Amino acid sequence: SQKIEQNSEALNIQEGKTATLTCNYTNYSPAYLQWYRQDPGRGPVFLLLIRENEKEKRKERLKVTFDTTLKQSLFHITASQPADSATYLCALVLYSSASKIIFGSGTRLSIRP
Amino acid sequence: EAGVAQSPRYKIIEKRQSVAFWCNPISGHATLYWYQQILGQGPKLLIQFQNNGVVDDSQLPKDRFSAERLKGVDSTLKIQPAKLEDSAVYLCASTPANFPEETQYFGPGTRLLVL
Numbered sequence: 001s002q003k004i005e006q007n008s009e010a011l012n013i014q015e016g017k018t019a020t021l022t023c024n025y026t027n028y029s030p031a032y033l034q035w036y037r038q039d040p041g042r043g044p045v046f047l048l049l050i051r052e053n054e055k056e057k058r059k060e061r062l063k064v065t066f067d068t069t070l071k072q073s074l075f076h077i078t079a080s081q082p083a084d085s086a087t088y089l090c091a092l093v094l095y096s097s098a099s100k101i102i103f104g105s106g107t108r109l110s111i112r113p
Numbered sequence: 114e115a116g117v118a119q120s121p122r123y124k125i126i127e128k129r130q131s132v133a134f135w136c137n138p139i140s141g142h143a144t145l146y147w148y149q150q151i152l153g154q155g156p157k158l159l160i161q162f163q164n165n166g167v168v169d170d171s172q173l174p175k176d177r178f179s180a181e182r183l184k185g186v187d188s189t190l191k192i193q194p195a196k197l198e199d200s201a202v203y204l205c206a207s208t209p210a211n212f213p214e215e216t217q218y219f220g221p222g223t224r225l226l227v228l
Contacts, residue, residue: 009153034216043117043204043219044156089155100169101146101217103155 002027004104006090012110015082021075021107023090028102030092033066033073038087038106047088048075080111115139117220119205125226131193134223138187138207144168146217147180147190148204156204162188192225200227 007022023033032051036044050057050066050073057064063076077084087106094100118137126132138145143164148156159178161169164185173180177196182188192199202224208217 004155041221041224043206043222045219046216049216091155100161101158103148103157105153105155 004028004090004092004102006104006107008107010108010110012112013080015080015111015113017080019077019080019084019109019111021088021109023073023075023104025071025092028092029095031095032093033064034091034093035064035075036089036091038089044089082111082113085109085111117205117207117218119220119223121223122221123224125228126195127228128197129194131191132195132225133189133191134203136188136190136205136220138205139218142207142209142218143185144208145182145188146206146208147188148206150202150204150222152201159190195227197227200225
């Protein structure tokens with residue numbers, strides 16, 4: 001069956017450390033993988049996109065890796081801050097004329113001061 | 114640039130009643146999506162429009178849910194009759210023509226509680 005799994009429901013780390021979130025998928029062939037941030041009571045906000053032929057993408061303190069052999073993406077936040085506390089969602093964009101998007105269930109990240 | 118607008122923001126109804134949600138996407142965005150997000154889960158695609166045509170409605174419970182996008186701009190999603198398990202946040206999103214190179218933009222959502 002097709003599945004997207006994010007490593008854990010919640011992750012709690014100390015301010016200043018690097019947060020690493022995992023997204024694993026099975027039986028999908030995504031053309032792209034996206035990461036979103038969602039705050040309580042709000043819609044998801046796009047953070048980064050990585051293509052199937054890219055290994056790594058960076059944006060400021062964020063880094064995403066994409067391994068299509070392992071069927072896994074890692075999302076890193078370096079020098080984490082309490083303001084980074086939120087739920088992070090990965091989403092697969094599938095090959096099709098419709099660009100279908102499938103979301104994972106998210107990981108709730110808490111950064112303690 | 115104005116974002117994706119949704120209304121109402123909150124709705125409480127009793128089971129078997131009907132309810133409608135409205136979405137106005139970002140101007141010029143041809144593709145519009147409706148998602149259902151149950152507490153603790155990621156958004157689940159219900160229906161995708163390209164202009165005023167349906168591209169994908171494979172996960173829309175068509176016995177009770179309906180959606181339309183007249184004139185290829187704003188859209189309404191209706192539930193009739195509602196069930197307890199329909200309690201969720203209903204998110205609308207839109208994308209420009211060069212998606213996914215350009216992201217999809219989400220509205221704030223409508224939080225529905227069915228009693």
